[in-house]
Structure formats: C-alpha cells, structure tokens
Amino acid sequence: MKTRKLYIGGAFKRSESEHSYPVTDKKQEPLAHLCRSSRKDLRNAVEAARKAFGGWSARSAYNRGQILYRMAEMLEGRREPFIHELEQISLTRQQAEAETDAAIDRLVHYAGWTDKYPTLFSSVNPVAAPYFNFSIPEPCGVAGIISPEDQALIAPVSLMAPVIAGGNTCVLLTSEQMGSVACTLAEVLHSSDLPGGVVNILTGIRSELVPHLVRHLDVNVLILAADDSDMKKEIQENAHLNVKRVHIYEQKDWNKETTQSPYRIMDAQEIKTTWHPVGY
Amino acid sequence: MSENHTSEKNNRDSARLPFRAGWSYDPAPESAASIKLDKRYQLFINGKFVPPAGKKWFKVWNPATEQVLAEVAKGDETDVDRAVDAARKTYRQVWSQIPGKERGKYLFRIARLLQERAREFAILESMDTGKPIRESRDIDIPLVIAHFFYYAGWADKLDYAFPGVKPRPLGVAGQIIPWNFPLLMAAWKIAPALAAGNTVVIKPASSTPLTLLKLGELFSDAGLPPGTVNILTGPGEMGMALVRHPGVDKIAFTGSTEIGKLIQQNAATTGKKYTLELGGKAANIVFDDAPADQAVEGIVNGIFFNQGHVCCAGSRLLVQEGISGELVRKLKDRLETLIVGDPLDKNTDIGAINSGPQLEKILGFLSESDEQGFRIYQPDCELPEKGHWCPPTLVEGVSQSHRIVQEEIFGPVLTIQTFRTPDEAVALANNTPYGLSGGVWTDKGSKIFKVSSRIRAGVIWANTFNKFDPTSPFGGYKESGMGREGGMHGLSPYLEVSE
Amino acid sequence: MNSKKTGLQPELPPFVPIDQVGVEERAARFRTRSIKAESKVHALRLALQMVDLTTLEGMDTPGKVRQLCHKALYPHGIDPEVPKVAAICVYPNRVRLARQILEGSGIRVASVATSFPSGMGQPNARIDEVRHAVEEGAEEIDMVISRWAFLSGEYRLVQDEIASVKEACGPSHLKVILETGELGTYDNIRRASDIAMDAGADFIKTSTGKVSPAATLPVTVVMLEAIRDFYFKTGRPVGMKPAGGIRDAKTALHYLVAVKETLGGDWLTPDRFRFGASSLANDLIMQLMKQKSGSYQSADYFSMG
Known part of the structure; x- marks a missing residue:
C-alpha cells in the first residue's frame, strides 16, 4: 500500500518526520497511508508559499486565468480516476460524478474571474482636490486553508481556487481521513503549469498543525471551512498575533454553485489606494 | 579630483541660509473666548447627558498650557451596559425602521450644523489635542464635515454599492477612537455606521473627549433619534468591556497595534465582526x-x-x-x-x-x-x-x-x-x-x-503625502489593521451581505 | 568633465522637474501666514522700499513720467516717514528725464529694453537698445527673453542672447524677464530661470505686465527656489522680481513670506527683491497709514501714481 506524498514548493515529498497514518475506504478496507505532517513540514510549506508569492502575484491576470483553466482541463482529463477515488472513499457513483464535475466547473468559474474581479471591486475616487485617486484590490499574501473533513475534492478546489485566482499563494490542510483525494489533486496541479509553491498541500493530524498555522507570523489570511469548535477557538484566540485576516465558512455544501462568488476572492484581498497630483 | 569634488559638494550641502534673521512674525492667536466649556461633562446615553454609574470623574488637560479644560465622566461596565442597551433598543425600534433616505437627511443635517459651527470645533480641537489651529481649521474640521456629507448620500444607495447581495446593517457598532484626530476619527466611524443603518456606542480617548461630547450636543440639535449615537468617556478597561459586550455586533478600533491585537482577540472570541486601523x-x-x-x-x-x-x-x-x-x-x-x-x-x-x-x-x-x-x-x-x-x-x-x-x-x-x-x-x-x-x-x-x-x-x-478625502478608502495591510474607512469600500465593515 | 572648464560650448543647466500641485500647495501655505502688529508695519515699509514704480505705455508722455518720478520722491506727500520706492521703471526714451529728476535721491532708474514686451526685434537692434538705455543713464536693464526660441527648444540661443545683453549692460544691473505667462509650465519657468542665471542675470523677473497671467505666487516660489539652488551651486546671489498683478498690500506680504521662508532674511532687501507694480505702492501706503492711525483709509487721501 503506497504512502501518498505531501506537495510542497512544487515537489512531492514525504514528511520530514517520516511518520504516516493509514486511512481506509468506505468499507473500512485499508486504502493508503497519508503523511503525518510535522510542524516543520508546515514551516516548509509556508516558506514555499511565501517564496512563490512574489512571482505569482506579479503574473498577469490573464495568465493566472489560463493556468486555472488549465487546471480544469487537467482535472477533466482525469475525471474517471477522481470519480473512482471518491466512490471508493465515501460516495456513490452518482455523487462522485457530480462532485468531480462540480470541481471542474468551479475551476473554470474562477479561471474567468481573474481578470474581472478587479474591475468590480476597484474604484476611481473623486477627491475634492487636484489628485487622481484610485483603489484596487491586491492579494493579501500567504493564506492558510483548513478544508472540511468531507467533500474531499470539491471543498479544497472551492477554497483554493478563489485564493490563488486573486494572486495569493496557500497552504492547504486536507481532510484528515480523505486527504488522499487532495494528494491526487496535487498531481493535477503539478501538471497544470501552476508554479511550484503557489498551492502546498499537507495531510496529517490537524489538531497538531492548526496551532502552528494560526501562530505563523508569515501567514496573512486564515480560512477555516472545517466545522470544528476547537480549531475555531484556537484561531479566534491567536490570529491577532500578526493581525491575521480570518474567515470562517460555516458548514456548507460546496457542490452548490451558490458557494462560488467573487466575494470569496475578496476575502483574501487588500484594497490599495493610490494618490497622484494632476498637473502640468 | 573626485575627493575634491566630494568635499566641495559637502561644503555646499552644509551651508546655511539665515532664516531667522530680519523680519519675523508677531503672534497671531485665534481667540478662545467663544469657547464655552462646562465644568463637567457627563456620559451621552440615549440622547441625554447622564452621570456615570460610579460617580467618578477625570480631568482633561490642554497639553499646550497644562491647564485643566474640564472634568469628564469616568464610565465603567455598568455604563457600557446602559449605552449598549440604548443603542440596541434604538436600533430595533427606531433606526432600522427608518428608510435610508431619511437616515441620510440626518447626516446631511449634521454636516450643515457642523459647517455653521466649524470655527468653534476647530478651536476646541486645538485646545484639547495641542494641534495647530491651521490644521484643525483647514484640515480636521473640513474633513469631518465632508465625511458626514459624503456618507449621508450613501444611506439610500447601498444596493448600488453591493448589487444583488442585499446589504443589511449589522446592529450595534462599538467604536473606539484615538487622541490624534479626535473628531475626525469620530466622523470616520460614526458617518458610515449610521449611513449603513447601525447604531453606535463610541468611546473617545481619555485625553481628548471634548469635541466628541460637543458633537453629542450637536446630534441632539440635529434631531438625531436618542440612542442612535451614545458617547462613553472612560478608561481602557471600559473600552474593553465594550469590545466584549454581548450586545455589540461589531467593533471598529483605531489606535496602536499593541491594543489592536488585544481588541482583535477579544472581539473574535466573543464572536464579533471587527475592523482595525493600527500603527x-x-x-x-x-x-x-x-x-x-x-x-x-x-x-x-x-x-x-x-x-x-x-x-x-x-x-x-x-x-x-x-x-x-x-x-x-x-x-x-x-x-x-x-x-x-x-x-x-x-x-x-x-x-x-x-x-x-x-x-x-x-x-x-x-x-x-x-x-x-x-x-x-x-x-x-x-x-x-x-x-x-x-x-x-x-x-x-x-x-x-x-x-x-x-x-x-x-x-x-x-x-x-x-x-x-x-x-x-x-x-x-x-x-x-x-x-x-x-x-x-x-x-x-x-x-x-x-x-x-x-x-x-x-x-x-x-508625489504627495498625507492627503485624505472621504471618497478615498484608507486602511492597512499586515499589522497596520484590516478593513477600510472612506469611500465605497468603507461601507462594507458596517454591512452584512448575502452571497 | 565640465565643458565650461575646457572652454568648449557651455552646458545647459540640468532639467529640474517641478510638480504643479505641490508648488501651488506650497504657495497656498504661504498665504495662511497671518501678519499682524509690528511685523505688519515692518513688512509694509519693506515692501514699499522694494517697489519698482512702473509705467510702460505707448502714452507715456514726459509729463506722465515726471509725475511718476515725483510720486517716487514724495510717496505720501505729508508723512516723511513713509519710505521711498527702490526704482522707477520706464521705456528707454524716458530714462534721461527720469535720471534728471531723481538724481541724488537714491531712487534708481530702470529701463526695459530688447524690444519689450515681445522681444521680437532684430538681435542687433535689441542689443543696441540696451546700449542706448545704458548710455541714457539706466542703472538697471529689464530685458525680455525670446520666448519663441525657448518654446521651440532653442535654449542655447536664449542663453547666448542673455549673455550678450549682460555684456552690453556693462555696470548696469540686468533683470531678465521670462514672461512666465507664456511659458506654459512650471518646468519651463524653472528651466528659463536656470538658463537666465547661468547666463549672468542679476535678477530674474516674472513678467512684462502685458501678458496675463503676470506674476503669481507659485511662479514666484518656483523662481525663488531656482535662485536658492543657484546660490548653493555658485555662491552668487541672484535677485527676484515678480511683476504685474500684485495690486494690494496683502498680496505683497504673501510674497515677502515666500521670500523669507525660501531664501531667508538676506533676500529681504531691495538689492535682492523687487515688486514690479504701479498701483501697489499706494495700497502699501494706505495700509501703513491705517496701522499708524487705526482708521481705515480712502484712496481720496493719496496721490495717484
């Protein structure tokens, strides 16, 4: 039985702790081993995300859109294996098909937003003095994303896509038991021209990782989509250490199209206002 | 040769022109005679000035003369309760029932009344903070007025700012502001909060509460429904009680990063929304x-x-x-x-x-x-x-x-x-x-x-610096805070949207 | 390598950008200075001593010039404490008359020259006019630059022209009129100032008074800053003369504030700062009388220029 690897800085790696844990399929048969990420793996993932941020955020919106679309294409190319894996882990064939198709559509949706959301959320501000003044969104930086325990494909895709569409990089903590799907997703990302380090995927025991993620001073945004009161408390009590932006998404069905929105992109954006005199 | 050149340059750069020689300006003081200050200022709760529960007071000084300007109520947790209750009740029974265009009219009226009393506010602001009258007269107070005027116009247009997502007010906004721009920071906080349909409990800095208390008087003159804006003076602990109060839906804070972090923690753990403007x-x-x-x-x-x-x-x-x-x-x-x-x-x-x-x-x-x-x-x-x-x-x-x-x-x-x-x-x-x-x-x-x-x-x-305008969003990245004040973006901290 | 030292063609001064909004805000800030009490009296007297009382009309008869000279000599008529103006400024053909009247008074005679106000005369004729004015007794020459040349980028021509006029001036002081109202941008005003100072100007002057806008406070600020930079570069102090459009005492005091806060007390003297104006002098005198008597004044009590 193989051990699924972590995806850090564009490379597939074992946990530096060399620990792993077994996970099972829906019939409780052994399915795979997942790496039990250590806090050092987390540190390396955040470092990789930070390193990738400058380049990724400087890419043109058009280019980011193309890469997200490429991700959708690659996911579609592996539609059958994903359906199979989802079916094996928890879903019916029909559910698995629906979730895979929703994930493909989700990537297509956000691929189309990259060069449009700035238009919607920017403004030219008519100040009462001879200055040209405008406000535009810019990515916050490095985001930490905590995926829910279920919806092993659509949730990580729905959470990560708006974050990277907006030029951020991220570290994604997968579902503890169903993390293998995200590991397979990493292979899709790897073959999609997505620069290494833009998305980093960690499996493991999340109660061990979340405290370090919340306290990490180089993480700018934290998105919690797991319904877990301990994690929530941990985040509420510690996010202030570097004035982290926190977004807690209550339990929802990420398969639904109503969960996609440019406001999700804005959750990891800052507004920058620039002034310049107008004169000869 | 090049060393010679450098030393020649250094000599030039260290030469001085005699700016203090010859003609100099005589004092040109603005008269403070028109400023009528009470001996004591009480808390402004539910449209009335009321004594603090603890019956305690503290002194407010003029930093330029070290003279006492007035005594101000030292509020405590009980007063926070009273103010939040008033704000809640007003939100539920009055302010949330008023259509946006009527809310806007109150804000327009506040702007007008401020215009009429601009010089008085400017002088008092300078006395309370120590800032030059040139700035309070030409920058602070005109911007205060402009802010109320700007957000007044938004009150009935929120659906255009957030199309298709049904913007709604949050409820009671707790606001804590610093001593550097007392009235301007109050305007930055109160104007968008009211325009968006919230009611307010606001705490000025202990050293500079006077212009905001005067603004409370002006709110009554403008006919603003009692309890829409409540003003609490008091120490930091009272501010923290406001942050932790279960009846408050949102906290807006401007101040140091050190205190801002504490506020983020306390607001987050008590389940509130918050925005921060920090160092x-x-x-x-x-x-x-x-x-x-x-x-x-x-x-x-x-x-x-x-x-x-x-x-x-x-x-x-x-x-x-x-x-x-x-x-x-x-x-x-x-x-x-x-x-x-x-x-x-x-x-x-x-x-x-x-x-x-x-x-x-x-x-x-x-x-x-x-x-x-x-x-x-x-x-x-x-x-x-x-x-x-x-x-x-x-x-x-x-x-x-x-x-x-x-x-x-x-x-x-x-x-x-x-x-x-x-x-x-x-x-x-x-x-x-x-x-x-x-x-x-x-x-x-x-x-x-x-x-x-x-x-x-x-x-x-x-090619400029330190310019401000109500239409222009302002706020920080990283540890300088989160959320924006000013402009259309300055509305969202005071609204909930369904997506 | 500095070509000046090698005797090759002289370099033009480097381009110095000016931000319009920034300089206009700076000027507005000077206007917020409140000048009261003794400092106001001092400034009014100073400003009066800096006035170049000017008449530059085709209808300048000898009688009119005589009148102007008497105004210069007896600014108030009654109160001898009112100080005298710095100079009178006339066309070359009125210089001799003015010199006769003002001889020994300390009031200097300035003459415009070089095909004032357009500067469109033949180069030789323009230089001859300078020589003529100097021979007639002009102690100061107010020349105009060739704006056409400047605006077509012929900076070296402008520079050479000023240098030639300077040579023709001999011992007389040279004021170079940039006609800032025709230069279009503050960048150009700064560049023209630098070229003029580099070519030997003793003063730089904003305007002929024949073009609107004439002197403005921001234009003056740009030129004062150019003077300051030139002083630090060369050690040579150049004077400043805003001309045209300064009609009242209050405006004049704003200019003095700008001079004080840009160049310091050393420039608050008629040797280094002048107002080119005709009606300003009377308003300064009226304000002085108001400060002295406490009563607001009426123009009926002051002789025309």
Whole structure:
C-alpha cells in the first residue's frame, strides 16, 4: 500500500518526520497511508508559499486565468480516476460524478474571474482636490486553508481556487481521513503549469498543525471551512498575533454553485489606494 | 579630483541660509473666548447627558498650557451596559425602521450644523489635542464635515454599492477612537455606521473627549433619534468591556497595534465582526529624478503634520544616494522655517505633543542616540515654557536595524536612510510588520506605478503625502489593521451581505 | 568633465522637474501666514522700499513720467516717514528725464529694453537698445527673453542672447524677464530661470505686465527656489522680481513670506527683491497709514501714481 506524498514548493515529498497514518475506504478496507505532517513540514510549506508569492502575484491576470483553466482541463482529463477515488472513499457513483464535475466547473468559474474581479471591486475616487485617486484590490499574501473533513475534492478546489485566482499563494490542510483525494489533486496541479509553491498541500493530524498555522507570523489570511469548535477557538484566540485576516465558512455544501462568488476572492484581498497630483 | 569634488559638494550641502534673521512674525492667536466649556461633562446615553454609574470623574488637560479644560465622566461596565442597551433598543425600534433616505437627511443635517459651527470645533480641537489651529481649521474640521456629507448620500444607495447581495446593517457598532484626530476619527466611524443603518456606542480617548461630547450636543440639535449615537468617556478597561459586550455586533478600533491585537482577540472570541486601523512606519521614498522642493514639502507634511501623531506618517525617509546631501540640506533649511508653539496661533506649524507620557516616549527614542550611534538634528527654535513640546527632529546615521527605524514613534521624528536602486528602496520600505502607507517621489510615471504596486501598504501617496478625502478608502495591510474607512469600500465593515 | 572648464560650448543647466500641485500647495501655505502688529508695519515699509514704480505705455508722455518720478520722491506727500520706492521703471526714451529728476535721491532708474514686451526685434537692434538705455543713464536693464526660441527648444540661443545683453549692460544691473505667462509650465519657468542665471542675470523677473497671467505666487516660489539652488551651486546671489498683478498690500506680504521662508532674511532687501507694480505702492501706503492711525483709509487721501 503506497504512502501518498505531501506537495510542497512544487515537489512531492514525504514528511520530514517520516511518520504516516493509514486511512481506509468506505468499507473500512485499508486504502493508503497519508503523511503525518510535522510542524516543520508546515514551516516548509509556508516558506514555499511565501517564496512563490512574489512571482505569482506579479503574473498577469490573464495568465493566472489560463493556468486555472488549465487546471480544469487537467482535472477533466482525469475525471474517471477522481470519480473512482471518491466512490471508493465515501460516495456513490452518482455523487462522485457530480462532485468531480462540480470541481471542474468551479475551476473554470474562477479561471474567468481573474481578470474581472478587479474591475468590480476597484474604484476611481473623486477627491475634492487636484489628485487622481484610485483603489484596487491586491492579494493579501500567504493564506492558510483548513478544508472540511468531507467533500474531499470539491471543498479544497472551492477554497483554493478563489485564493490563488486573486494572486495569493496557500497552504492547504486536507481532510484528515480523505486527504488522499487532495494528494491526487496535487498531481493535477503539478501538471497544470501552476508554479511550484503557489498551492502546498499537507495531510496529517490537524489538531497538531492548526496551532502552528494560526501562530505563523508569515501567514496573512486564515480560512477555516472545517466545522470544528476547537480549531475555531484556537484561531479566534491567536490570529491577532500578526493581525491575521480570518474567515470562517460555516458548514456548507460546496457542490452548490451558490458557494462560488467573487466575494470569496475578496476575502483574501487588500484594497490599495493610490494618490497622484494632476498637473502640468 | 573626485575627493575634491566630494568635499566641495559637502561644503555646499552644509551651508546655511539665515532664516531667522530680519523680519519675523508677531503672534497671531485665534481667540478662545467663544469657547464655552462646562465644568463637567457627563456620559451621552440615549440622547441625554447622564452621570456615570460610579460617580467618578477625570480631568482633561490642554497639553499646550497644562491647564485643566474640564472634568469628564469616568464610565465603567455598568455604563457600557446602559449605552449598549440604548443603542440596541434604538436600533430595533427606531433606526432600522427608518428608510435610508431619511437616515441620510440626518447626516446631511449634521454636516450643515457642523459647517455653521466649524470655527468653534476647530478651536476646541486645538485646545484639547495641542494641534495647530491651521490644521484643525483647514484640515480636521473640513474633513469631518465632508465625511458626514459624503456618507449621508450613501444611506439610500447601498444596493448600488453591493448589487444583488442585499446589504443589511449589522446592529450595534462599538467604536473606539484615538487622541490624534479626535473628531475626525469620530466622523470616520460614526458617518458610515449610521449611513449603513447601525447604531453606535463610541468611546473617545481619555485625553481628548471634548469635541466628541460637543458633537453629542450637536446630534441632539440635529434631531438625531436618542440612542442612535451614545458617547462613553472612560478608561481602557471600559473600552474593553465594550469590545466584549454581548450586545455589540461589531467593533471598529483605531489606535496602536499593541491594543489592536488585544481588541482583535477579544472581539473574535466573543464572536464579533471587527475592523482595525493600527500603527504604521511608512517609508517615503525619494528618487534622484524627483521634484526636489516639492518632495521636501511632502516629507515635511508626511512627518510633521499633527506633530507626527499620525498612524500613516512618513516616518522613514529613504533617499537615493546621489541626492541625499542636497535633499537633506533642503530639509534642514525647511525645518528652520517651521514655527513650533501655541497651537492657537495661526502661524504655528507644529503644536504641542499631546501628553506628557507621549513626549517621554518620543524622548526615549531620541535618548538612544549616543548608545546606538546615530545623530539628531533639530533646528534652533524657541519652545514655550509650559506644556509638552518636541521640535521637528531629523535622525541621521541610522540603519534598518535601529529601534528608532523599526518602531512607531508617533512624534515629529524622521529617520533618514539612503538607497541605491529601486529594488533596494522597495525592500527597505517593506521590511516592517506594518503596511499602512507609503510615499514615492519621482518624475517618471512608470517608476511610480511599479514602486507603488510593490509597496505592501494600503495607501500610497505618489508625489504627495498625507492627503485624505472621504471618497478615498484608507486602511492597512499586515499589522497596520484590516478593513477600510472612506469611500465605497468603507461601507462594507458596517454591512452584512448575502452571497 | 565640465565643458565650461575646457572652454568648449557651455552646458545647459540640468532639467529640474517641478510638480504643479505641490508648488501651488506650497504657495497656498504661504498665504495662511497671518501678519499682524509690528511685523505688519515692518513688512509694509519693506515692501514699499522694494517697489519698482512702473509705467510702460505707448502714452507715456514726459509729463506722465515726471509725475511718476515725483510720486517716487514724495510717496505720501505729508508723512516723511513713509519710505521711498527702490526704482522707477520706464521705456528707454524716458530714462534721461527720469535720471534728471531723481538724481541724488537714491531712487534708481530702470529701463526695459530688447524690444519689450515681445522681444521680437532684430538681435542687433535689441542689443543696441540696451546700449542706448545704458548710455541714457539706466542703472538697471529689464530685458525680455525670446520666448519663441525657448518654446521651440532653442535654449542655447536664449542663453547666448542673455549673455550678450549682460555684456552690453556693462555696470548696469540686468533683470531678465521670462514672461512666465507664456511659458506654459512650471518646468519651463524653472528651466528659463536656470538658463537666465547661468547666463549672468542679476535678477530674474516674472513678467512684462502685458501678458496675463503676470506674476503669481507659485511662479514666484518656483523662481525663488531656482535662485536658492543657484546660490548653493555658485555662491552668487541672484535677485527676484515678480511683476504685474500684485495690486494690494496683502498680496505683497504673501510674497515677502515666500521670500523669507525660501531664501531667508538676506533676500529681504531691495538689492535682492523687487515688486514690479504701479498701483501697489499706494495700497502699501494706505495700509501703513491705517496701522499708524487705526482708521481705515480712502484712496481720496493719496496721490495717484
């Protein structure tokens, strides 16, 4: 039985702790081993995300859109294996098909937003003095994303896509038991021209990782989509250490199209206002 | 030859013009005779001034004269309860039932009444804070009025700002504001909150509550329904009680990053929304092709505006090596013409430091010069005997690792560093946990766009500094806070949307 | 390598950018200075001593010039404490008359020259006019630059022209009129100032008074800053003369504030700062009388220029 690897800085790696844990399929048969990420793996993932941020955020919106679309294409190319894996882990064939198709559509949706959301959320501000003044969104930086325990494909895709569409990089903590799907997703990302380090995927025991993620001073945004009161408390009590932006998404069905929105992109954006005199 | 050339240049850069010689200006004080202050100010709850539950009071001083201006109520948790109850009840029964266009009319009326009493508010603001009357008269109060006027117009147009997502008010907004721009920060907070349909409980800083209390009187004159805005004066613990109060839906705070973090923690753990405007340590980058004399003016406005008690102050000057000698010489010349003294004098450029402890904090930074080997330059200006004063100060011979370069001073102190390339300037500018503002000076448009997009900060002033406008969103990246005030973006902290 | 030292063609001064909004805000800040009490009296007297009382009309008869000279000699008529103006400024053909009347008074005679106000005359004729004015007794020459040349980028021509006029002036002081109202931008005003000073101007002057806008405070600020930079570069102090459009005492005091805060006390003297104006002098005198008597004044009590 193989051990699924972590995806850090564009490379597939074992946990530096060399620990792993077994996970099972829906019939409780052994399915795979997942790496039990250590806090050092987390540190390396955040470092990789930070390193990738400058380049990724400087890419043109058009280019980011193309890469997200490429991700959708690659996911579609592996539609059958994903359906199979989802079916094996928890879903019916029909559910698995629906979730895979929703994930493909989700990537297509956000691929189309990259060069449009700035238009919607920017403004030219008519100040009462001879200055040209405008406000535009810019990515916050490095985001930490905590995926829910279920919806092993659509949730990580729905959470990560708006974050990277907006030029951020991220570290994604997968579902503890169903993390293998995200590991397979990493292979899709790897073959999609997505620069290494833009998305980093960690499996493991999340109660061990979340405290370090919340306290990490180089993480700018934290998105919690797991319904877990301990994690929530941990985040509420510690996010202030570097004035982290926190977004807690209550339990929802990420398969639904109503969960996609440019406001999700804005959750990891800052507004920058620039002034310049107008004169000869 | 080249050494000779350098020393010739150094001589030029150290020459001085006699700015204090000859003609000088006589005092031109604004009269404070029109300011009628009560001996004591109570809490403003549910449209009435009421005594604090604890029956305790504290004194408010004029930092320029060290005279007591008035006594102000020392509120406590019980008063927070009363104020929040009033705000809740008013929200439920009155304010949320009023259509947007009617809310807007109240705000328009407040703006008008403020216009009529602008000079009175300006004088009192200067007495309470120590800021020069030129600034309170020409900047603070006009901006206060403009803010109410601006957000008044939004009240019935929220659906256009957030199309298709049904914007709704949050309920009761708890607001805590600092002492550097007391009335302006109150306007920044109250105007969008009311326009969006929330009611307010606001706490001014203990050292500067007077103009806000006067604004409370004006709210009554404007017919604002009782309980829509409640004003609580009191210590920090009272503020924290407001932050933790279960009847408050949202906290808006402007102040230090240190307190801001505590507020984030307390607001988060009690399940509230929050926005924060915190500290800064902005770099003001001057390239060798910049319009030098206007840059000097921008540097001066950047750091000496409001005695440097400005979160977005351009407190770190980064100047390209080739022009540093000449630019610093020009800056030193300019310092000679800055007038420090009586805040009510119309010619005063730099007023009083807001409090004794703040002055001590500033002097604490400067006292490290011998030990840490940096140089302090101050013009030879006369300071009044009474009150708290700090002349405009330049700090030379510092590097990125000096504490005075890293930490927010909140005073009229500018550190000067040089750089060689744009990349180096950007790296120095971003080498801080803060990210509120930044300045860039160059005659080259493409350089402005590149540098301003690379500075990780919420407000970039290119070829200008410290400009504000109600239409212009303001707020920080990183540890300088979250959320925006001003403009359309300044509405969202006070609204809920369904997506 | 500095070509000046090698005797090759002289370099033009480097381009110095000016930000319009920044300089206009600086000027507005000077206007917020409140000048009261003794400092106001001092400034009014100073401003009066800096006035170049000017008449530059086709209808300048000898009688009119005589009248102007008497105004210069006896500014108030009654109160001898009212100080005298710095100079009178006339066309070349009125210089001799003015010199006769003002001889020994300390009031200098300035003459415009070089095909004032357009500067469109033949180069030789323009130089001859300067020589003529000097021979007639002009102690100061107010020349105009060739704006056509400047605006077509012929900076060296402008520079050479000023240098030639300077040579023709001999011992007389040279004021170079940039006609800032025709230069279009502050960048150009700064460049023209630098070229003029480099070519030997003793004063730089804003305007002929024949073009609107004439002197403005921001234009003056740009020129004062150019003077300051030139002083630090060369050690040579150049004077400044805003001309045209300064009609009242209050405006004049704003200019003095700008001079004080840009160049310091050393420039607050008629040797280094002048107002080119005709009606300003009377308003300064009226305000002085108001300060002295406490009563607001009426123009009926003051002799016309």
